Every structure is written in structure tokens, then in C-alpha cells.
Amino acid sequence: MTSMTMVEAIRDGIDIKLGEDDDVVVFGEDVGYFGGVFRCTSGLQEKYGKSRVFDAPINESGIVGAGVGMAAYGLRPCVEVQFADYIYPAYDQIVSEAARLRYRSNGDFTAPMTIRSPCGGGIFGGQTHSQSPEALFTHVSGLKTIMPSNPYDAKGLLIAAIEDDDPVIFFEPKRLYNGPFDGHHDRPSKNWTGHPLADVPDGHYTVPIGKASVYREGNALTVLAYGTMVHVSEAAAEETGTDAEIIDLRTLLPLDIETIETSVKKTGRCLIVHEATRTSGFGAELAAQVQENCFYHLEAPIIRVTGWDTPYPHAQEWHYFPGPARVGKAMQELMEVA
Amino acid sequence: MTSMTMVEAIRDGIDIKLGEDDDVVVFGEDVGYFGGVFRCTSGLQEKYGKSRVFDAPINESGIVGAGVGMAAYGLRPCVEVQFADYIYPAYDQIVSEAARLRYRSNGDFTAPMTIRSPCGGGIFGGQTHSQSPEALFTHVSGLKTIMPSNPYDAKGLLIAAIEDDDPVIFFEPKRLYNGPFDGHHDRPSKNWTGHPLADVPDGHYTVPIGKASVYREGNALTVLAYGTMVHVSEAAAEETGTDAEIIDLRTLLPLDIETIETSVKKTGRCLIVHEATRTSGFGAELAAQVQENCFYHLEAPIIRVTGWDTPYPHAQEWHYFPGPARVGKAMQELMEVA
Amino acid sequence: MNNETKPFSFKVPEPTSRPGDEPDFTGMDIPAAGSVRRPDIESSAEDMKDMARTMVRVLNRDGTAVGPWADPDLSSDTLLFGMRVMLKIRAFDHRMLSMQRQGKTSFYIQCTGEEAISVAHQLTLSPGDMNFPTYRQQGLLMAQDYPLEKMICQILSNEKDPLEGRQMPCLHSAREYGFFTLSGNLGTQFIHAVGWAMASAIKGDTRIASAWIGEGAAAENDFHSALVNASVYKPPVILNVVNNQWAISSFRGIAGGDHATFAERAHGYDIPSLRVDGNDFLAVLAASNWAVKRARRDLGPTLIEWVTYRAGAHSTADDPSKYRPKDESDAWPLGDPILRLKAHLISLGIWSEQRHIQAEAEFSDEIRSATKEAEKSGVLGEGSSRSAMFENVYKEMPDHLVKQQQELEN
Amino acid sequence: MNNETKPFSFKVPEPTSRPGDEPDFTGMDIPAAGSVRRPDIESSAEDMKDMARTMVRVLNRDGTAVGPWADPDLSSDTLLFGMRVMLKIRAFDHRMLSMQRQGKTSFYIQCTGEEAISVAHQLTLSPGDMNFPTYRQQGLLMAQDYPLEKMICQILSNEKDPLEGRQMPCLHSAREYGFFTLSGNLGTQFIHAVGWAMASAIKGDTRIASAWIGEGAAAENDFHSALVNASVYKPPVILNVVNNQWAISSFRGIAGGDHATFAERAHGYDIPSLRVDGNDFLAVLAASNWAVKRARRDLGPTLIEWVTYRAGAHSTADDPSKYRPKDESDAWPLGDPILRLKAHLISLGIWSEQRHIQAEAEFSDEIRSATKEAEKSGVLGEGSSRSAMFENVYKEMPDHLVKQQQELEN
Numbered sequence A, B: 001m002t003s004m005t006m007v008e009a010i011r012d013g014i015d016i017k018l019g020e021d022d023d024v025v026v027f028g029e030d031v032g033y034f035g036g037v038f039r040c041t042s043g044l045q046e047k048y049g050k051s052r053v054f055d056a057p058i059n060e061s062g063i064v065g066a067g068v069g070m071a072a073y074g075l076r077p078c079v080e081v082q083f084a085d086y087i088y089p090a091y092d093q094i095v096s097e098a099a100r101l102r103y104r105s106n107g108d109f110t111a112p113m114t115i116r117s118p119c120g121g122g123i124f125g126g127q128t129h130s131q132s133p134e135a136l137f138t139h140v141s142g143l144k145t146i147m148p149s150n151p152y153d154a155k156g157l158l159i160a161a162i163e164d165d166d167p168v169i170f171f172e173p174k175r176l177y178n179g180p181f182d183g184h185h186d187r188p189s190k191n192w193t194g195h196p197l198a199d200v201p202d203g204h205y206t207v208p209i210g211k212a213s214v215y216r217e218g219n220a221l222t223v224l225a226y227g228t229m230v231h232v233s234e235a236a237a238e239e240t241g242t243d244a245e246i247i248d249l250r251t252l253l254p255l256d257i258e259t260i261e262t263s264v265k266k267t268g269r270c271l272i273v274h275e276a277t278r279t280s281g282f283g284a285e286l287a288a289q290v291q292e293n294c295f296y297h298l299e300a301p302i303i304r305v306t307g308w309d310t311p312y313p314h315a316q317e318w319h320y321f322p323g324p325a326r327v328g329k330a331m332q333e334l335m336e337v338a
Numbered sequence C, D: 001m002n003n004e005t006k007p008f009s010f011k012v013p014e015p016t017s018r019p020g021d022e023p024d025f026t027g028m029d030i031p032a033a034g035s036v037r038r039p040d041i042e043s044s045a046e047d048m049k050d051m052a053r054t055m056v057r058v059l060n061r062d063g064t065a066v067g068p069w070a071d072p073d074l075s076s077d078t079l080l081f082g083m084r085v086m087l088k089i090r091a092f093d094h095r096m097l098s099m100q101r102q103g104k105t106s107f108y109i110q111c112t113g114e115e116a117i118s119v120a121h122q123l124t125l126s127p128g129d130m131n132f133p134t135y136r137q138q139g140l141l142m143a144q145d146y147p148l149e150k151m152i153c154q155i156l157s158n159e160k161d162p163l164e165g166r167q168m169p170c171l172h173s174a175r176e177y178g179f180f181t182l183s184g185n186l187g188t189q190f191i192h193a194v195g196w197a198m199a200s201a202i203k204g205d206t207r208i209a210s211a212w213i214g215e216g217a218a219a220e221n222d223f224h225s226a227l228v229n230a231s232v233y234k235p236p237v238i239l240n241v242v243n244n245q246w247a248i249s250s251f252r253g254i255a256g257g258d259h260a261t262f263a264e265r266a267h268g269y270d271i272p273s274l275r276v277d278g279n280d281f282l283a284v285l286a287a288s289n290w291a292v293k294r295a296r297r298d299l300g301p302t303l304i305e306w307v308t309y310r311a312g313a314h315s316t317a318d319d320p321s322k323y324r325p326k327d328e329s330d331a332w333p334l335g336d337p338i339l340r341l342k343a344h345l346i347s348l349g350i351w352s353e354q355r356h357i358q359a360e361a362e363f364s365d366e367i368r369s370a371t372k373e374a375e376k377s378g379v380l381g382e383g384s385s386r387s388a389m390f391e392n393v394y395k396e397m398p399d400h401l402v403k404q405q406q407e408l409e410n
């Protein structure tokens, strides 16, 4: 066990896979010599050489496209898109190619690759360094989509992703890289030291793809959250004294609907929280499935607390961000329904 | 009034705007000399010249990107992406640029442009000529997304889209181009002649963006549908004898939640039908909003009948397509809930 | 500062002729066969820029092979095999077009006029190499004697379709034959080929990749990402641009190929390139060999522009008489690849008019019987399994798909 | 057929030196000032390919202007104005960096070492022309005396920020100054410029577009779509590639610019190109003028590669000592644009060491007071309005946003 930041946990996961499996290669903009703008691959080129860890041209479509070709050859590329906001140029290669290879060739060719990308706001990054585009990937059959909320899950899920035989989109909430963040941006920032989920086992382990975790047990209402919002929801529950059960989805697709169903059937109330823009966000799918599966147990309408349907603004960041005040208020509203 | 196919109605709408407004320009792959692979721009280059209607290189990103530049200059480009399946290469230009120009420049620059694209299956086109990617656009703030179901709406909405000062994604269900289609692929295909909504007024008129229409009145349940699925739902209602109220959404974003709410509150039951893949499809957003707004009126869980979460297969097309049998069955199930 | 202005005009390139006009290829520069040099395979891109604005040609008007690209060691067997494969493809295309007219398949794409390119190219590759084709390279499979029946079953989307009905006709996948799964999306495979070749280099392998794209699709952005990556990492890949003059209704000028050549695109990326007469079987063989040697010697990528003409319709959904002169194909100055090779074989004394006619008849028969056989497994999607629709979306079917499959079955 | 194989090796280009190494620019070919020809503006791309592998330079080592690109009619006023704007920018960048260290802005990007390019280029444009810049072309605004305070307010995201806090610092938008709204996404603006120029041609206008991109971002696909469209429609656009050797931590080789030049990329698209010493104010002026003339005369696009060096960190979030020698900037053989112009002005007798120092002090003062003034409207997002967040998403706020705004306010 070592206490690690999320950056360290991710690096450790990549390091382990590079060490175990010669077919794993790692590349992306600035990830080679420099080790990535968030340092997630720092030291790995030195350790594994330039054929295993290298810099890529500034062309996200090419990063994914070359990765698809390598994966079809038999490698397991783990590539980085420097910010999730820059994944759109690669969208066609992800949707039309990585996601479709196995299906259209009837298994003749496959694309076992992992696409890592930092997502989410809270770093004053404005509209092009803050986005959470996960819903755009959950609509695409053939992909798996993951977003961890802590170092332990990040390492275990990343190793599972690299080992997975299908393409995985792996979003890393950048605001969690160096410490848990509960949305209180005006308070001193915390670091991961001492957080139970920062205790990361040495060596190889996986967290299963497709399994949610009950992050906090409770009986009054169920919160469905992932990434940074898990911590925000926890703060909101504490601060409002709500006996909230917080489900950390971890994997968005395939979704662990069983864990969700069990919880909502128990509490009868459901709050969905995500940082992404509301309309057609992943919260919509969650709401649809929860009402499909738990209709007769619901005591109140499912509420979504999300980023607004605007681009992510720079100066107004904290008005955009669904912080503990908004989440807490929604919890209270949800509990007020008779 | 002239009876028109959807292709003719679309062509007429473009023709009228080209005639009225010198700033309207039309381009895309094969749209110039040849008049488009679906003939929607046939004859227009001859009529308006090569500066107004022209062929574009096979580069969807460039088509939209050049359109953004033209729109910023002050033109009103109406561009065609040959199949909705090929819109992904342009996704970054749509999401990061067309949709964001007004916001990020505080109104200094805008992108009044229309992106037309044939969508949907039913023509044996396999996974790359059949997709319905509308949900990927409804998640993007700054865009409006439209899908008409008939010639009258197609012309009126297209004129409204071209006149709109914001970027509009205009999806045309290709299976409706030459006749209404209710999903009975094994019966002789119908043409638009005689259909009331094929009576298209001559000259300029608009159908307002953001307004749904009650396509069929009923009291037993509400169907939310758009594009081809409006006709499929109608057939299903007739064939099962369900007193279904069918709402043709016409515009997906901004959504006419009022019309939806009124209907669902009346019927207490809601069925959502779309051809796109289910998970994170636009039906998810509809379900989320319906339960948010009509929770206390709902007598049964909202049901979604959609394309499966697989790529659109070629030979199995009619098993994938949510046809009248599946929609009818869902209607019956929905009515069976006590 | 600059007052010498005038109102701008908008320029849209036009082909030399449209329906109703006389076909006109007078603007085309065609060097005499044998007149173009053969650079050393170690030449840098910079040192062989001239090769991108000329045309490598081997077969003379009279059917003899001339110049530095003519290979004196070429065996009669190779030539005869090439001839037979091209004839087979032409017969196959012919048959499949009529299958489509009969409603037995939803769609077909022919390669008439372009047969030499994929057939001769394939003959220079080795087992283990990987092609990343477009829909007009059936020759890559045919040159390896890919089972006709299997190919037809894919086109009929029937019970024996190796892709189980998931893909449109002609979008084959055949890993064992070094044939990458075809995408309906133009251009995407170009960067895959580069990535595959990078992987081969990373592993210290000896297998090479060959990428294919049409001149129209070379306008797509994947073309650039492929060239940038090929430029940076110099992997063992051949970048083939098949310039058949047309992209559905758009002529090459709409792809930016009216003045510059597609071969010249390589220069900005430090990639050596050749421009080659694609209707000259011997030129294709020689140029492919040159590029394959470079790749095998780890000298990096080569781009080849194959100059040819799409003699048929774009696909069964297309009617070219709407946008180009009906007889443009006959006026095409580089002729027909089969007729040109035929003349050569006859001049070598290893072929005759009679053997030609005989071979045509043989292939017609062979294909007729393969078709009959294939039809037994169904036509136009017959016999494709419903459950195949849910399989291979993922390696293991996730719960939500299991449920959806049950929903369909109930 | 090809048995001459050997296991491949994977090649990743490396810069000549890394931290700890001696900076090394010995491989760089730098022709003497005045030695490169000046083609006629009517030259075709084909006729001036040589211009892409050399470098247009005007200023000699001793500060005199020589050769065919030296403009004898250049006025002292223009030169002095250019000098003053460059000094102003340098002072501005200096000040903004310290603002960032003081926590008054979240972020800043300097253009130190590259000032000549945007300043001299802007001097050749006319009102109504439109630049499509990247984040390192503050010179385009400064050269037009864009109000300093307004610029600073954007950087502080304060109450007077013309973009009302929506955009990150430095991502200006100024239509009135021919400055297109900056995207955080690299490369996207390149095709916008081409589209804008196409629109200008469609309307028979006389205004031209000027597009900007870094050498690193030239690897992005929008570069290709811009060049393809520029190639096809030949609109009045200048395609500027600022090759400052680095893209954050990646040197130009990772963008495919180790052997081929970025200017050469134009050739495959039939676009004339120039490669120019970007640290030579007079060369920038001359080459820009040449390209502007071409565009105004409706002769179509020109691509210009500006060779320069990013002397500072990529941004305030970057530490270049991690990936390149600390003193690499000092070793850069093309020198500093301000010092080179200074030498020229002194040689002309219209400037002196003393005036230089005096000007530096003046700008430092001017900027200090502009900063003070700007700070009154708030720093680091202070004073930005909450409701501005919901405005200008659409022309008219749709109902769902009205509701969301109410949700926030309650």
C-alpha cells in the first residue's frame, strides 16, 4: 500500500501494464519526453524507451486513428487526448472505427485500446479546458466509458481498461488529480494524503469495469454521481445532514443498473449529479432507466443537478459548477416531497 | 399549393431562400452540378450559378469549417453532409466552433448556418448509411436540432432554419424522401401524393423552430416521436386500435416541453419512439423531462422503443428498425398497466 | 498600402467536358513509356521530387516493355497469372452487376478499368503484409484466389456471409488474406495503415502495410493525419492514391487535383512519391516493387499516385451519364489495362486472341457456378441470423444487450 | 518476391539538444540576407517551389537592408512605428506575466521573440481584412493601437472585459479590428479563414483573410481542410504558419517538420509558398506585402512559413527548462527581432540606444497605468456577471435556459 495522488495512481497503472505486457504502448501530445502536461506519464519514456512511450503530433484524430491501426495489428495502445475538450477531432475515429471494428468485421479485427483524457472544470480553464463529454460516448455502441473518482479506482480501472479487449474511453477528472475536491473552491485545497481511497495497493490489481460502488450508505435518498461529483455530493450530504446513499458509478457504460436499482428501491428518491451540460447528458439516461426500473418505488420525481446548458464559462466557473450548495438544496427539495 | 415529395419540398425551400437572399449559399459533396445524391439541390446550380451552389471536396470538416468562416463573414450557408453517418469528421467544427462562436465572442461573431443531412435507415444502407445521431447534437448548447416528418414541415422548417441566426442541424429522414413510410417494408412503398402534409404552399412560409405538433389526437397514451417514427407510430396506433396521441416533436432542441406536458398530463402514459440507438439517445432526455414535469400524472413507467444498442446492421435491418409491431406491442403493454 | 485591388471572383474548377460535350484529355501530359528515370530506393524525398509530376510507364503502344522500370526478370507465369486474375475480376464485376439488377443483392461496386492496380500490387506483397483497402480493390483478394463463393456470399448477405450480414455488400474483411475490414466512411483506413506499420516497427517485425484511398477521399482529413504520422515515424507503409479522375459526380479538381498532382502532396511531409500509369500492369508491378523494397529495407513510407479512370458507374446507385460524357471512358488516353497487358502477352508469344476469349468464357463459367452455389445459401440478406445483430458489439455481450436481445425475441 | 528484409526499427525524431546539452542549431541552413530571389506575384506554385526550401531575409548582420526583398520606398515612420509596437508588446507581456504571478489573472501567453511577425504583417493589411489568429498574435491588435485597458480587462476577466468573462485570458475577439474570435482548440480557425475568403470572393468583395497557425498545430486536420479548400477555390487568403520550433514540449520534428519545411506543404495543393526569416521585421513586411498583393489581385492564396523561435515558456502553465536547454533561446541563430530592427534603425540614423531605453521606459509606464486603470474594474474574474453566463448561447434565450437561469438565481 502506498498513498498516492490520482496522477501517481494512473502513472502506476500505466507503468505496471508497460512492464507486464510488451504490447502496451503509450503516446499522445507531450506524453513522451516531458511526461504529459499533467505528468501522468512522467518518467515512463526513460524507463521503457521511445518505442513504448512517445510524443505524438498535435492531431487527436491521428492519435486515435494510429491507435486503431496498432490495435488491429495486435498491440494495446493506451493513448492520451490532452484535454477532453480536444477529443472531438478524434470523434469519427472513435465512433466509426474503434467502436465498430469488431462488429463490422465479425471479430476478424478488434480495437483493444484505451483513450485517456482529463475532463471536468474547476481549474479556471474556460470553455476549452473544462468539458465533460462522457454522454457523447455512452451513446456509441461498442465503447465502454469510465470515470473514476479516486486513486484506488483510477489505477484499478485503468489496468482493467488496458486489459479489456474492447475500446475504452477513460475520463480523468482533472480537478481530482492532486486531491479530492468537494466543490468548496474558496477553501484551501486538500491533497490525497490520508484519504482512504488514496491507499493504493502496490502492483497489479483491477477494479471491474461495469460495477458501481456504494460510496456512502444511506436511506433517505440515492445520489447517482461519478468523478468529482461524488465528493461534491458527499459534502452536500454532510452539510445538509441528509442520509444520502451515494453511488459512485465508476463505469457509465456498461452501466451497473442493479446496484442503482437496489438503492433507489430502498430509498425511493433519486438525485442525479453531473458536471456536464444538462440536456442529453448522461443524467438523462440515468433518469430514464431509473424510472423504467423503479417506477413503483419512486416517491418523488428524479432530480438532475448538472452544469447548465451553456458552454463552460471562465470567470463564472463557480456559478456553472454544480457545487455543494446546489446539490444540497436539491437534496432538501427531494426530501420535502411528501 | 402543390403536392410535393419531401425532396421536392426541401429543394423548393432552398430555392426560395436562394432567390430571396443573396447571402444564402449552398454547397456539399455532389450538390452542385449533379444536384446531390438524393437530388435535393437538383437544378439549383443552373438557376443560381456556381458562386451560389457548388460542389465541395470530400471533407465534411472542411464543409462545416468553411461554412463557419462564411457565416462569420455574413453569409448564410446551407450545407449538406451527404449522410448523417459522415457528420462525425465535422463534429469538432460543429461543437467547438459553429455552436460556440456567438458565446465565446460575446456576440461579436455569429454562425448562422444550416447543416442538412439525410439520416435514418430503411434503405439497406448498413451501418454507414442509416444512422440517426441527433442526440449527439442535442447535448451541445448553441445548436438547434430539427427533424421533420413530412414535406410541409420540411420546407417550412428548412426556411426557418436558414433564416435563423444560430446554427441549425437539420436531419432529413431519407426513408421519407419519396413517400411516407410506416415501417411495413414488405408492403408496396407509398408515395407522397395525396398525403395531406404533402400539400405544400407555394412560396415563402415558415414552420416555427421549437414547436411540436399534435400529429394525431388521442386520450389513451402519448407517443413522442419524430421523423420516420411518426408514421410508424401512427400505423401502430391504427393497427392496435390504440387511442394514442402522437406528438411530432419536429424540433428536438429547443424542445417544446409544453405541448408534451399537456399531452402526457392528459393521457397519463408516455411512449417514446426513435430509430437511434437507445442508450443516451434523445429518448433518454425526453423520459427525464417527462418524469420531471409529469411525475404525478404518470400511471405507468415511460417506455422507450428504439433502435438497439448495436451498429445498424445490413441484413438484419428490419430486426433493428423499431417497426409498427414493436411499437404496437409497447402501446399494448403500456395500456395494460393498471 | 496595397491599392491595386479589384473585386474578387469565385472560382469553382470544372472538368473539361460535361454531358453533351466531346471528351477532352488534351491537357493531360503523358510521357512516353520508358522515358522516366528509376531512382535508387535510397533516394530522399527531396532528391526525387521530379517523379511526382511525371508518370512511370513501361508498356509501349505496341505492347513492348521498355525503359528503366521494365523488369527483365519478370516471369511469364506472373504475367499470365495477372492477366487471368484481371479477366476473372471483370467477369465477376459483370456478374455481380446483373445480380444487383435481379434484386439478389442490394448494392455493388465495380472496379472496371482499375484492375491492374490492385492485382499487380498484391503480387508484390508477401503473406503477413496488410492492405487497408477501399471498396474498389477486390483485386487484392482475387489475386490471392480468395474463394469466389465466400466473396459472393458476403455480397448476398446470406447464411454463409463471413460477416454474418452486418456489412453492406463489398465491404469485405479478410485478415487471413491481409485485407483490413472495409469502412463505409471514406479515408479512415489511411491512418490505420500508418498505425499498423508503426506497430510493425515497434515490434521489430518485417511485415508492411499498404494503404488505399481514392483521389476524392484524399481530401478527407485522415489523409493528412496519415501523412503527418508517416512523416514523423517513417514506418513501413505504402500510401496508394488511386486517382481515377472521378469521385461520384466530382472530377479530381474538386479534390484539389487540377494543377498539383496527388503525388506532390507527399513532398511537404518528406515522403518520397511516384506517379504511375495505373493502367499499365507492368508499371504497377515495377513501382509497387520499388516501394515494397524501400519499406522492407526499413527506408520508410512511399506515396504512389496511380493514374487511372473509373470506367464504370460509381456504384449500382449511380448514373454517370448525368455528369460526364458517355464516351469519356473510351477517350481515356491510358487505355484499358486488360487490353494493354493482352497486347504485351501476345507480343511475347505467350497469349493469343483465342486464349483470351477462351479464358473469358472459363471465368464466366466459373463465376456462374460459384454464384449458383452461393445463392443456395440465400440472397439479399436471406438466412442472416437475427441474433448475429447483437454479437460482436463487444467481446462479451453486456447485460443491456442481453436484455435487448430478449426484448426482440419475445 | 522481396526477400531483402530486416527487422524494422521504430523512429521517433529527437531535437538536437535536451536539458543539459549544448544548444545546437548547426543543422539549420540560413542563406545570407538578400540572396534569395523575389518571384513575380503572378508566378505559379510550380514556378516558385525553390522558395519553400530557402529563407527570405532582408536584414544583414550589420543591420542594413539588402537584396530584392528590400523595399527602397519603406518610410521611416513605418519602421519606427513597428519598433514602438514591438517594444510595447514586450513590455505588455512582461507586465502580464507578473500579473499572473500576483494571482490577478489565471493565465497568460507571451509572444516574446515573435513580435515582428504579427506586427509587420498587420501593417500590410487594410481595414476590413480579417485575421484568424492563434493566441500568440497579440501584435495584430497592438499594431492597430487596440486600447490597452480593454485588452487587460479581457485578461483579468473583469467587469469591463468585452467578452464578459466567458473566455480564458488572451482569447480575444475584436471584429472591428479584423481579429476573429480565438478558439482554445488549435487549428480550427485555419479553415474559417479560407471560408471567410471564399465568402469575400462570392460577394465580389475586395477584403482578404489572413490565417494563423503554429507549426505544431499544422499537424491538425483543419490544416489540410484549409489547404484543400484554398487549393480548389483559390480564395484571397494568406496562410501563415508560425514555425517557432516548439509546441509545448515537442520540437518541430514531431509535427513532421524535421526534413520537409512547412512551406513545402503548400506544393501538393498548388499553392505558392514562401519561407521567411520571421525575426527580420523587413523580411516579414516584404513577404506579407507580396502575399497581400497577390490576394488583392485575385491571384489566390499564399502560404508563408515564418521561421522564428518561441523564446519564452509556452504559457504561464509551462516550464521549458524541463524539455530544452535553458540557453537555447540565446543560441537561436536568427536573433531577436527587436534588436535586429534596432540595429537597422540606428544604421539609418533614425534611432539610438538612448531613444530605445527611453521608449522602453515610456511603454512600461503606459502599461503600468493602463493596468492600474483596468484593475479598478476587478481582477481574476471579479465583477463578471453571473447572468452573462446564460446570454449569447443563442441569439434569443430559449425557455430551458431561462428556467435554468431562474434555478441559479433562486
Ligand SMILES: Cc1ncc(C[n+]2csc(CCOP(=O)(O)OP(=O)(O)O)c2C)c(N)n1
Binding pocket: B029, B058, B082, B086, B089, C136, C184, C185, C186, C213, C214, C215, C216, C217, C218, C244, C246, C247, C248, C310, C314
Ligand atoms: C466520410 C464519407 N463521406 C462521404 C461518403 C460518400 N461517398 C462514398 S464514395 C464517394 C466518392 C469517393 O471518391 P474517390 O475517393 O475518388 O473514390 P472512387 O469512388 O473514385 O474509387 C463519396 C463522396 C463516404 N462514404 N464517407
Ligand SMILES: Cc1ncc(C[n+]2csc(CCOP(=O)(O)OP(=O)(O)O)c2C)c(N)n1
Binding pocket: A029, A058, A082, A086, A089, D136, D184, D185, D186, D213, D214, D215, D216, D217, D218, D244, D246, D247, D248, D310, D314
Ligand atoms: C485541439 C487541441 N489540441 C491540443 C491543445 C493543447 N495545446 C495548446 S497549445 C499546444 C501547442 C501548440 O503548438 P504550436 O501550434 O506550435 O503553437 P505555439 O504554442 O508554438 O505558438 C497544445 C498541444 C489544444 N489547445 N487544442
Ligand SMILES: [Mg+2]
Binding pocket: C214, C215, C216, C242, C243, C244, C245, C246, C247, C248, C310
Ligand atoms: Mg475517384
Ligand SMILES: [Mg+2]
Binding pocket: D214, D215, D216, D242, D243, D244, D245, D246, D247, D248, D310
Ligand atoms: Mg510552435
